[in-house]
Amino acid sequence: MSTPKLELVGLKKEFADGSVAAVDGIDLAVEEGQTLALLGPSGCGKSTTLNMIVGLEQPSSGDIRIDGRSVVAVPPGRRNVGLVFQDYAVFTSMSVRENLAFGLRVRGQRKAEIDRAVGEVAELLGLSTMLNGNARDLGGSELQRVAIGRTLVTRPAILLLDEPLSNLEAGTRLATRRELRRLQKEAGLTIIYVTHDQVEALSLADWIAVMSAGKIRQVAPASLICQQPDNIFVASFMGTPPMNLLRGALTRADGGYVFRKDAFVVGLLPGTDIGEAADLPVTIGIRPEEVRLCASGEAGLPARVLLAEPRGSETVVTLETGGQVIKAVIASDHRPTEGRDVMLEIDAASLVLFSGETNRRLPMIAELRA
Amino acid sequence: MPSRRLSPLLGLLLILALVVTLFPVFWIVMTALKPPTDWNAVPAVWIPAKPTLVNFRTLFDPEAIREYGVGGVSQSASAAVFGSLLASTVSTALSILIGLLAAIGLSRYSSGSTATPLIILSGRMFPPAAIAVPFVIIFSAAHIIDTYSGLIAIYVAATVPFSTWMLKSFVDDLPREIEEAAMVDGQSRLMAHLTVTMPLIRGGLFATTLFIFILNWSDFMFALVLSYGRIATIPVQLAKYVTATAGTLYGVQAALAVLAMIPLVLAGFAIQSHLARGMTFGAIKR
Structure with a gap:
């Protein structure tokens, strides 16, 4: 495997007051051309991580490597890392052109060189017509493009964006998302997004790193992280609504296992080998998207509809079954009325088990049947 | 900047405030232009009939005021x-x-x-x-x-x-x-x-x-x-225009006061647009 573009090794940051580590020893590798989203609730340490990568804050311990070389001792402007701030930080005392030229002027490049680079970036971002305008007069998405352009012009090896969509209106959001995707492809950039919004993360990045309390909880492809959360934190954080999590026990029953919590019983895929977890307490994860409703009378678990919350083409249904409350996401045209009795069907293949002790996902191997 | 019409009452209040604020300035400027006989005449002379620059000349040439029969200024300003x-x-x-x-x-x-x-x-x-x-x-x-x-x-x-x-x-x-x-x-x-x-x-x-x-x-x-x-x-010099023979030389004091105002007024005009604090807001647009 080639050297990762960016590598964080045991990165740690403790602030002077010494209460808790804001970033508590994280390891992360980002390959060249990859897009990764650092996703986590506010206060999880993602912004501190970002500031350390850029160089605005010094790590307490650990290492940051770009192309295999440690950059901890390198000042922010020399790391070849670009940062687009959440509030853009466009210099309103300057024109758009001066903003774009800023990084190159600082580096003492020749005027002809600067003009060419600024022209190119302005072209790429559709800013050519407003180069001579004052940055003070720009609107939200234009400001963001100027902020991105100002960073791109210095040809950073890694581009970091802090909550790039959060300040934009819904319409502009979609356009910007497309724009960022296109830019990433055209310029072959390595991009790290920092966000608390999983929709933003899932739509922008190929890889997701979920953070909480200063630690990275899981790094996985965006397409997989909702189906295969590594632990209960990720399971309860990802997805809208997140996975249904029920704490109970597994018992052996005719050739397989069933999960039991009070009157709620669901069977695992026949032939599943759950190894040493057999008699331990477990938490089962049921994705709301994998719960199906059928008419009362068919086979399945009897349930009652407590609440149906439509959100466009889908409806989030809250159900009561066997004394447990679980949520399901179903197509709105099959939406049941509240208070009705229905039957539930849960796809056994989609069930996820977590150890009741470590809260980590348990490997489940379905045996090949002869 | 949105243009706003002032209500008549507010306009009146503003004019009143302006008069109160500017009256001392007006009085000082007028006094600086008055010959010694008008300085503390009763009834007050609002606008001197024969304005003179003698007070200003006296600042830099202490003898100048003697043409009005007033003396005793010893020091140039x-x-x-x-x-x-x-x-x-x-x-x-x-x-x-x-x-x-x-x-x-x-x-x-x-x-x-x-x-x-x-x-x-x-x-x-x-x-x-x-x-x-x-x-x-x-x-x-x-x-x-x-x-x-x-x-x-x-x-x-x-x-x-x-x-x-x-x-x-x-x-x-x-x-x-x-x-x-x-x-x-x-x-x-x-x-x-x-x-x-x-x-x-x-x-x-x-x-x-x-x-x-x-x-x-x-x-x-x-x-x-x-x-x-x-x-x-x-300010120290201002206090020195008190003579044994002619009392306080109000006109000369006023002339020096007018002189002292000039740099401040000029500076105020020069940076007028910056004095509104609003200029500094919006450095980062949200």
């Missing part, structure tokens, strides 16, 4: 004008420089403890009169009494708390990210402050400079107790 310009300009520049560095340090790098800004301000909580006499003694011992460097030192010390606090408020209003952005783009800390922070707080910088200059320019007490005659400033 030119030393005082020079002294005021020197002391106020240099001390304002130093005060702003120190205040700016302190403001950035306090606002951005939390220099000192959290109490530091308050400690700086507490220096101004003494009434100046309470520290004036000790300073006379200290300055005498240090042989800087009756010197411009001594006067400048005390002006700087007296105004640094204001310049620090005012500038700090402007730096505080500026999002930190704007400087971080400059640093990420390759600038050193110092250069980031020079090329990004300074232009963005320009309005505040001008306003603070003018404020500090006015403080220094109009100081009377320190200049009075810390000078024995070798140095002079305009």
Whole structure:
């Protein structure tokens, strides 16, 4: 495997007051051309991580490597890392052109060189017509493009964006998302997004790193992280609504296992080998998207509809079954009325088990049947 | 800027406020143009029938007033004008420089403890009169009494708390990210402050400079107790136009007062657009 573009090794940051580590020893590798989203609730340490990568804050311990070389001792402007701030930080005392030229002027490049680079970036971002305008007069998405352009012009090896969509209106959001995707492809950039919004993360990045309390909880492809959360934190954080999590026990029953919590019983895929977890307490994860409703009378678990919350083409249904409350996401045209009795069907293949002790996902191997 | 129509009542109040504010200025200017007979005539002369520049000439040529039969002015005001310009300009520049560095340090790098800004301000909580006499003694011992460097030192010390606090408020209003952005783009800390922070707080910088200059320019007490005659400033000179034979020379005083106003009025006009604090907002558009 080639050297990762960016590598964080045991990165740690403790602030002077010494209460808790804001970033508590994280390891992360980002390959060249990859897009990764650092996703986590506010206060999880993602912004501190970002500031350390850029160089605005010094790590307490650990290492940051770009192309295999440690950059901890390198000042922010020399790391070849670009940062687009959440509030853009466009210099309103300057024109758009001066903003774009800023990084190159600082580096003492020749005027002809600067003009060419600024022209190119302005072209790429559709800013050519407003180069001579004052940055003070720009609107939200234009400001963001100027902020991105100002960073791109210095040809950073890694581009970091802090909550790039959060300040934009819904319409502009979609356009910007497309724009960022296109830019990433055209310029072959390595991009790290920092966000608390999983929709933003899932739509922008190929890889997701979920953070909480200063630690990275899981790094996985965006397409997989909702189906295969590594632990209960990720399971309860990802997805809208997140996975249904029920704490109970597994018992052996005719050739397989069933999960039991009070009157709620669901069977695992026949032939599943759950190894040493057999008699331990477990938490089962049921994705709301994998719960199906059928008419009362068919086979399945009897349930009652407590609440149906439509959100466009889908409806989030809250159900009561066997004394447990679980949520399901179903197509709105099959939406049941509240208070009705229905039957539930849960796809056994989609069930996820977590150890009741470590809260980590348990490997489940379905045996090949002869 | 949206144009707004004033209601008649508000307009009237504004005119009234303007009259109250500008009347002393009008009176001083008129008095400066009056010949000695009109200075304290009863009933008052509002606008002199025969305006004269003799009061202004007397400032720099003490004998000029004798053509009206008034005498006793012994000293030209030119030393005082020079002294005021020197002391106020240099001390304002130093005060702003120190205040700016302190403001950035306090606002951005939390220099000192959290109490530091308050400690700086507490220096101004003494009434100046309470520290004036000790300073006379200290300055005498240090042989800087009756010197411009001594006067400048005390002006700087007296105004640094204001310049620090005012500038700090402007730096505080500026999002930190704007400087971080400059640093990420390759600038050193110092250069980031020079090329990004300074232009963005320009309005505040001008306003603070003018404020500090006015403080220094109009100081009377320190200049009075810390000078024995070798140095002079305009406010001290103003008090000297009292003669044994003709009483107070109101016209000459008024002329010097008008002269003293001119630099402030000019500076005010020059930075008028920056005086509105609004200029500094919106450094980062959200």
